[in-house]
Amino acid sequence: MRLINVRPDRGTALFLAVLPFALVVLAYILGSAERLAENPDDKLLPSLPSLGNAIVKMAFTADARTGDYLLWTDTLASMERLLSALAIATVVALVIGVLVGMLPLVRALLAPFVAMVSMVPPLALLPILFIVMGLGEESKIALITIGITPYLVRDLAMRVEELPREQMIKAQTLGASTWQMMVRVVLPQILPRLMDGLRLSLGPAFLFLIAAEAIASDSGLGYRIFLVRRYLAMDVILPYVAWITLIAVAMDFGLARARRALFPWFGGAK
Template identity: 80%
Template sequence: MRLINRRPDRTAALLLAMLPFVLVLIAYILGSAARLAENPADKLLPSLGTIADAIARVAFNPDARTGDYLLLNDTLATLDRLLTALGLSTAIALVVGVTIGMLPAVRALLAPFVAMVSMVPPLALLPILFIVMGLGEASKVALITIGVTPFLIRDLAMRVEELPREQIIKAETLGASSWQLALRVVLPQIAPRLIDALRLSLGPAFLFLIAAEAIAAESGLGYRIFLVRRYLAMDVILPYVAWITLLSVLMDYALVRLRRALFPWFGGRTR
């Protein structure tokens, strides 16, 4: 049988999925042991025991200066900024994307502008946002919104344009107005695609937020990483990076479950 036709069963698929993680962990353990054998004070690749101690310190012990649990406090601050920005981006993209996709006049007016804005590197705007909006929460939320919204708008607009023209004509024949077309024909079909677009936006959204927190913040996962880097505290940095990755994975999984629950007819097409 050709390899292209061989499909692993569930157990084999699980083992194959775990293999890269196990190999990376083994490589890290070996590399850490080798560096610590040469220099016990080495901070680049701390041992798993040292990392575990750092996790206990930031996650389960209150900070001596503030009394806060640092990991919890940083996580809540980051998620508050991230979810606020993604909520704004979703609302704007849904309205503007559907309008551009449905109405030719609006498409001619806004599509070139949105395409141009989507090419602007969001991180290049960060100094401008800090100057105009200050160093508070608004500038951080604005950076994520500016970075994510144009992509969502363009994706939704293209998905609306891809809908079969026959559906629109049939609805118009039955007397549907443009408002009814948007609510009854377009929206139900692009809503699951919007959820998938949000999944693809999680990585860039975290990138923009971490960059903003690293420059001007008093709490947050990105703030903590760049605060302790001056001490070469890899035992804190590595768990924080892993925690950010885990949060992204959990949010992605939650969006998948939401899409499958709300749109079971669409759930089997993408992962």
């Protein structure tokens, strides 16, 4: 039997999915034990009990100075910035992407500009944003928005252009206006693709969020990571990195489930 035709059963698939994570954890435990055996004060790979103590301290123990539970305070601050930027990017990308994809005049006007903007490294704009908008929330939200919106616009525009031309011709034959075709023909087919685009944008969005918080912020997950790095506090940094990853995975999973629930036909269409 050819390897391409071998499909694992459910139990085997679960084992294979868990195996890489187990190997990473095992490698960490062995590496940590070896380094701590040579130097008990080593901070690069803290032991699992040290990681557990740090999690308890950051998540379940009130800070002596502020009285806040730092992990949850940082998470709330970061999520407010991230969700605000994602909401703005979604609305802008949906409007411009559909218009660029549908209307040749708008495509001629905006497609080259959007393509050019998408090539600008967003992190290079961070000093400009801080100078123009200050160090407040607006500049951080703007960085995330600028970082992901052009890609969402281009992706949606291409998805609109890929829709069968016959659908537009039939709609016009039945007397549909441009607005009606946009609402009744294009939008229902583009919305599930927009949700998939958002899923792919989560990684860059978190990257821009952490970068903005690391440079100029007094709260947030990125701020905390870069604050404690001065003390080589890997027992705090590693749980924060894991927590950020879990949040991103949960958001990706939630968007995937929402897309399946709202547009059950989309999977079959693909």
